[in-house]
Amino acid sequence: MTARDLQINEHGRLQHFITVEGLPRQLLIDILDRAEGFAGLGGGRAVKKVPLLRGKTVINLFFEPSTRTRTTFELAANRLSADVLSLNIDASSAKKGESLLDTLRNLEAMHCDMFVVRHNLSGAAHFIASHVAPHISVINGGDGRHAHPTQAMLDAFTIRQHKHDFRRLSVAIVGDILHSRVARSNIHALRILGVPDVRVVGPHTLIPTGIETMGVRVFQDLEAGLRDVDVVIMLRLQQERMRGALLPSTSEYFRLYGLTEQRLRVANPDVIVMHPGPINRGVEIDSAVADGSRSVILQQVSHGIAVRMAVMALCAGSQTE
Amino acid sequence: MRIAISGGHVIDPANNIDAVVDVFVDGGRIAALGRAPKGYKAERTINARGLHVIPGLVELSARLGEPGYTHKGTIASETRAAAAGGVTTLCCPPDTLPVIDTPAVVELIHQRATASGRTRVVCLGALTRELKGELLAGMGGLRQVGCVGVSNARVPIPNTEVMRRAMEYAATIGMTVFLHAEDPWLAAQGHVHEGATSTRMGLPGIPETAETISVARDLLLIEQTGVRAHFCRLSTSRSVAMVAEARRRGLPVTADVSVQHLHLIDEDVVGYNSLCHVRPPLRGRRDRDGLRKALRKGVVTAMCCDHQPQDRDAKKLPFDATEPGVSALETWLPLALRLVSEGVLDMPAAIASMTTAPAEILGLEAGTLSEHAPADVCVFDANVQWVLTEDGLLSHGKNSPFLGQTMRGRVCYTLLGGVIVYEAA
Numbered sequence: 103m104t105a106r107d108l109q110i111n112e113h114g115r116l117q118h119f120i121t122v123e124g125l126p127r128q129l130l131i132d133i134l135d136r137a138e139g140f141a142g143l144g145g146g147r148a149v150k151k152v153p154l155l156r157g158k159t160v161i162n163l164f165f166e167p168s169t170r171t172r173t174t175f176e177l178a179a180n181r182l183s184a185d186v187l188s189l190n191i192d193a194s195s196a197k198k199g200e201s202l203l204d205t206l207r208n209l210e211a212m213h214c215d216m217f218v219v220r221h222n223l224s225g226a227a228h229f230i231a232s233h234v235a236p237h238i239s240v241i242n243g244g245d246g247r248h249a250h251p252t253q254a255m256l257d258a259f260t261i262r263q264h265k266h267d268f269r270r271l272s273v274a275i276v277g278d279i280l281h282s283r284v285a286r287s288n289i290h291a292l293r294i295l296g297v298p299d300v301r302v303v304g305p306h307t308l309i310p311t312g313i314e315t316m317g318v319r320v321f322q323d324l325e326a327g328l329r330d331v332d333v334v335i336m337l338r339l340q341q342e343r344m345r346g347a348l349l350p351s352t353s354e355y356f357r358l359y360g361l362t363e364q365r366l367r368v369a370n371p372d373v374i375v376m377h378p379g380p381i382n383r384g385v386e387i388d389s390a391v392a393d394g395s396r397s398v399i400l401q402q403v404s405h406g407i408a409v410r411m412a413v414m415a416l417c418a419g420s421q422t423e
Numbered sequence: 424m425r426i427a428i429s430g431g432h433v434i435d436p437a438n439n440i441d442a443v444v445d446v447f448v449d450g451g452r453i454a455a456l457g458r459a460p461k462g463y464k465a466e467r468t469i470n471a472r473g474l475h476v477i478p479g480l481v482e483l484s485a486r487l488g489e490p491g492y493t494h495k496g497t498i499a500s501e502t503r504a505a506a507a508g509g510v511t512t513l514c515c516p517p518d519t520l521p522v523i524d525t526p527a528v529v530e531l532i533h534q535r536a537t538a539s540g541r542t543r544v545v546c547l548g549a550l551t552r553e554l555k556g557e558l559l560a561g562m563g564g565l566r567q568v569g570c571v572g573v574s575n576a577r578v579p580i581p582n583t584e585v586m587r588r589a590m591e592y593a594a595t596i597g598m599t600v601f602l603h604a605e606d607p608w609l610a611a612q613g614h615v616h617e618g619a620t621s622t623r624m625g626l627p628g629i630p631e632t633a634e635t636i637s638v639a640r641d642l643l644l645i646e647q648t649g650v651r652a653h654f655c656r657l658s659t660s661r662s663v664a665m666v667a668e669a670r671r672r673g674l675p676v677t678a679d680v681s682v683q684h685l686h687l688i689d690e691d692v693v694g695y696n697s698l699c700h701v702r703p704p705l706r707g708r709r710d711r712d713g714l715r716k717a718l719r720k721g722v723v724t725a726m727c728c729d730h731q732p733q734d735r736d737a738k739k740l741p742f743d744a745t746e747p748g749v750s751a752l753e754t755w756l757p758l759a760l761r762l763v764s765e766g767v768l769d770m771p772a773a774i775a776s777m778t779t780a781p782a783e784i785l786g787l788e789a790g791t792l793s794e795h796a797p798a799d800v801c802v803f804d805a806n807v808q809w810v811l812t813e814d815g816l817l818s819h820g821k822n823s824p825f826l827g828q829t830m831r832g833r834v835c836y837t838l839l840g841g842v843i844v845y846e847a848a
Contacts (some may be wrong), residue, residue, distance in 0.1 A: 104694050123623070203739055223741040224625035225695035233739075246743075248625030286625060311628065312619030 108231055116416045118231040118240040121249040122290040130294055134259050136412035140181075141259075141405065154415050155184035159214040162188040163205075163230075164243070165221040170379055170403065171243050171253070175218045178410035182418075184216075202226075203233060210235050216417065217241070224248035224283075239417035241410075247281050253378050254287035256409040258295055260402050261333055264374050268292070272299040272370075274327050275318075276359060277337030277386055278308045280348075284378045285337060286316070293317045303327030304359060307348040324359050329368045336361055336377045339386045352385045362388040366396070374398045424466055424841060425449045427459070431471025431802060435478060436775035437791035446476055448798040451841035455794060467843075469836055471802050477774050479511025479799030479837060481781040481790045483679055484655065485730040485752065487513070487544070488819065490531060491520025496732035496819040498532065501752070502541040504730075504818035506845035508752040509801030509834040512782070512789045513542050513730075516601075517549040518576035524549035524560040526568040533569065541844045543799075545785060547574040547601055550589050556580040559589055563596050571785045572653070574601035577702060579637070581607050587644050594650035599786070601653045602641050604662065605703065609633035614743050616658075616689040616704040624693065626742060629704050631659045638662040642669050645676060653784050654678040656729060658703035660713025667722040677784050679725035680714045682758045683749055685767070687711075687824060697738045697745040698824040701729070715767045724780040726773075728755035732820020750820030757830035760805060764831070798841035807833045 106124040111117040116129065140152075160179040162172055172188060179186040191205065209217070216239045219227045224246030231240040244250040258268075265271055273292055279285045279302045292300050293316070302313060303321040314320060321327030328334060339355060349355050366373060375387075375397045383389045392399060428446040433456065440456065447454040447463055454460050485505065488496030505513055515532060517523035523532070529546050536544035548565030550573045552558040562573050573593050580586045593600045610633040615621045617628025638654065642665060645652045657663050657678050666678045683701055688711050692699045699705060717723040731748025738745050759773045768776070782790030789799060808831050813821040837845035 108694075201736065201739075202741070221741065223743050225743070226741040228695050229741045245741075246625050247627075283625060286623070310622040311617050311630075312622050315619040316623060 103232060105228060108228065115419065119251055119413050119417060120227045120231055120240065120242045122251045122254050122287050122294065123249070125294065127294050127296070130255070130258065130291060133255050133409065133412050133416060134262055136415060137255070137259050137405070137408040140411045141408035151181050151183050153183045155179065155182035155418050158184045158216065158418060160184045160186050160216045160218065160414070161209055161214045162186065162218045162243070163191060163209070163220070164189065165191045165219070165226070166244070168220055168243070170406070171220065174403070174406040175243060175410050177407050178414060181407070182411055182414055202230070206230060206234060210238065214238065216414065218243045220244045222246055241413060241417060244283055247283050247286070249287045250283040251287050252406070252410050252413055253284050254291040255413065256402055256405045257288055257335065257376060257378070258291050259405045259409050260376060260398055261374070263401070264398065265332055269296040269298065271297045271333060272301070272331040273297055273333040273335065274301045274303055274331045275335045275337065276303040276324065276327065276361065278339055278343060279304050279313060279337070280308045280310045281340065281343070282337050288335060289316050289318055301327050301331070305349065308343070324365060325368055328365060331369045332373055334361065334366070334369065334373060334375050336375065336387050338378065338380065339382055356385055360384070360386060360388060361391050363390050363394065366391065376402055379403065425463065426838065426841065426843070427465035427468045428471050428476055428800065428802060429468055431474045431476035433476045433792065434771050434774045435792040436771050437779045438793055440792070441771050446792060446800065448800070448838065448841045451798055453792050453794055453796050453798050456792060469802060474802050474804050474835055477801050477803070478778040478790045478792050479801050479839065480509050480755065480777045481512040481785065481787070482510050482730060482752065482755070483514050483725060483727040483781045483784065484516050485513040486732065486748070487515055488732060489519070489535060490528065494734045495737070498535040498544070499539045500817070500819040501730070501732060502536060502539045502544070504752045504816065506541040506837045506839070507817050507834060509756050509803060509837050510752055511542050511799035511801070511837065511839050512787060513544050514571065514785055515544055515546045516576045517547050517574055518554060518578065522549050522553050523547065523565070523570070524552050526564050529565060529568045529570060542839060543789070545569065545571045545787065547572045549573065550575040550593070550600065551580065551585065554578040556582060556585055559592055562593060562598055566596055566598055570598070571787065572599040572601050574655070575603070577603045577605070579605050579607040583640065583644070586641070587648060590644055590648040590650040590652070594648050599651045599653055599784070601655050603655050604634050604637035604641060604657070606633045606637045609636065614700060614704065614747070615692050616706045618689060618707055620689045620692065624695070631661060631706070634659050634703060635661045635665065638665050642674065642676070645669070645674055651675040656681050656684070656703055656727070657714070657723065658684055658706050659710045663713060663717040663722055667717070670722065677725070678723045679727050679781070679784070680718060680723050681729040682726055682755055683729065683751065683824070684711065685715055685718070685726065685762060686758060691824065695742040696824065697740070697742050698749070698822055698826070700742060700745050700747045701749060702747040718776060719768055719772070724776065725784055726759065726776040727781065728752060732818050733822040735821065738822050748822065749824060750816060750818045750822045752818060753816055754811060754823060754825050754830060756803060756834060757832040758825070760832040798838055800836070800838040801834055802836040803832055803834045805832045807831070809833055
């Protein structure tokens with residue numbers, strides 16, 4: 103089943119949120135608008151709850167470690183008044199040889215309504231969504247190299263806070279595109295939202311084959327890639343990339359692709375700098391940039407809660423109709 | 424038993440027959456075509472009017488589950504599926520458990536196949552002990568118990584010296600080496616073709632060069648050692664071009680492609696369809712078209728079905744964790760007929776690629792309706808349409824990417840050595 107058929111139910115509503123690919127523009131706008139409502143709720147201080155998911159049970163199924171994503175999903179579910187349970191599967195049944203489907207069947211038997219899934223294999227969320235009971239929604243919290251759709255939406259949300267028209271933007275995504283689910287989801291989201299110029303920048307070893315077919319331009323040279331852009335999205339460089347002969351060293355990587363104030367000069371003067379975190383200071387980004395005035399990295403984190411609330415609310419809405 | 428098959432459209436590529444003629448079977452062999460031998464009195468007559476009569480199909484690679492993987496299939500279940508698919512000879516690759524690297528394993532498979540009695544089963548012996556790519560397997564002994572060739576199955580031999588010596592030794596005892604070309608480093612973590620589709624899906628890919636580099640290396644070693652070699656399941660246009668060039672230079676090389684690779688492409692994996700997880704991976708449209716052309720031009724002579732039944736659990740996982748393979752025996756003939764209706768091959772060429780060509784590669788007296796040949800015959804209706812369902816498959820493996828599709832063409836009778844081993848209900 104294609105992702106679109108899986109995600110959108112017969113009423114045209116969002117049943118699962120597995121990937122941004124193939125979703126209609128209006129649906130993305132709806133998520134952003136909804137998130138804007140939630141972002142205003144707390145006013146930055148008191149945590150206000152809304153009863154949208156009261157009586158519902160959300161299970162965070164994390165087959166891969168995560169702090170940021172899991173915590174913001176937990177907070178989002180809490181603020182929607184859901185009961186939340188976080189399971190770190192890596193340490194429990196997966197090691198005992200219980201199959202993924204068995205784990206799912208067991209959790210279904212506990213009458214939950216929503217799974218947030220993170221898994222190291224691409225397609226895991228798609229697989230789970232194809233096999234869960236029909237009353238359960240699955241939200242992809244990141245699967246392998248494939249997709250991290252809520253990250254893409256919170257990035258789009260952050261961009262919209264600073265730049266008003268997606269249709270006039272140049273966005274550069276810099277770093278390890280090959281292994282990045284964030285990059286793939288961002289590319290889909292930005293293209294669907296109408297960004298005319300999406301660039302990926304990195305060494306040949308970290309740019310996957312045929313990425314141009316996703317509607318991006320490929321740059322090997324950082325300066326050329328950053329010229330006149332409005333948004334820079336830096337990606338985390340995993341230390342293990344030195345193995346497998348993808349890169350010689352982190353210091354050489356920083357020399358060629360590390361984002362510094364000086365390198366940023368070729369971008370538009372009002373450029374914003376983003377990063378999905380956690381950041382490696384001195385590897386892909388200089389501290390001066392990460393902590394500087396153009397950095398919106400911490401805003402991304404707080405927007406994560408509102409955006410995940412919006413996605414959960416939309417998926418839950420499709421269930422009640 | 425004397426069986427007359429009357430009024431059918433006989434296609435016997437080995438003898439250039441493509442006409443309506445009667446076939447007379449006697450004593451397990453083909454007694455005559457056209458006119459009955461003197462004094463012949465049929466004990467049973469099969470009315471084949473409107474049907475096709477062809478030699479029983481010869482499959483170059485069928486994994487039968489035994490020994491070692493009986494949860495995926497058994498010799499009994501898979502030979503039953505073969506008979507229903509019109510297949511009368513199966514060649515079993517050596518990656519069983521234990522590996523076919525001792526005569527005892529070969530004898531076990533032969534015994535069970537004889538007990539089942541539905542198809543002939545021949546084996547490829549291991550090229551290296553336990554398929555580890557280090558020490559030579561006892562090829563001479565394997566040959567003595569009837570192995571028709573040697574192979575390391577899908578386990579690569581990265582050590583070039585070992586490959587050279589293995590080829591030299593196989594050449595010494597006159598055995599054909601069956602090669603699966605895949606560079607283990609370039610293929611590494613991949614399960615699908617490396618290209619725009621794998622990038623989009625975030626699946627680690629297997630580049631075309633994983634196959635072509637290995638083909639190039641092996642061709643040079645074939646030339647050096649003089650061994651007769653067969654490339655199994657080529658998947659890219661580039662590699663068939665390299666084999667074509669080698670054949671032009673007179674190297675003793677043949678190749679096959681799987682019927683799945685002639686129909687499906689990498690985009691069919693979209694939606695993480697694990698039923699399309701095969702090895703080598705489904706490539707792009709251009710490669711698929713290149714394989715079709717190579718088969719049409721005779722560069723690749725054989726089309727196989729690469730039967731690999733899987734248990735349900737093996738396919739019910741996130742894509743990269745699933746096992747490769749298609750349960751293919753029962754869809755082989757209809758998918759070949761689909762190639763005919765799509766104009767890729769004419770009917771005699773399609774039948775030849777499933778009978779005479781694989782029989783020749785295996786060095787077997789099979790795949791023909793010549794007088795005195797064993798009466799392995801398939802009678803099929805080329806026009807009947809049916810929908811492929813799990814329940815309809817006799818194979819233990821229900822893993823077909825064609826489930827739910829309408830197939831055209833169905834086997835009516837299969838004869839093995841003059842005995843009817845399958846008769847459609």
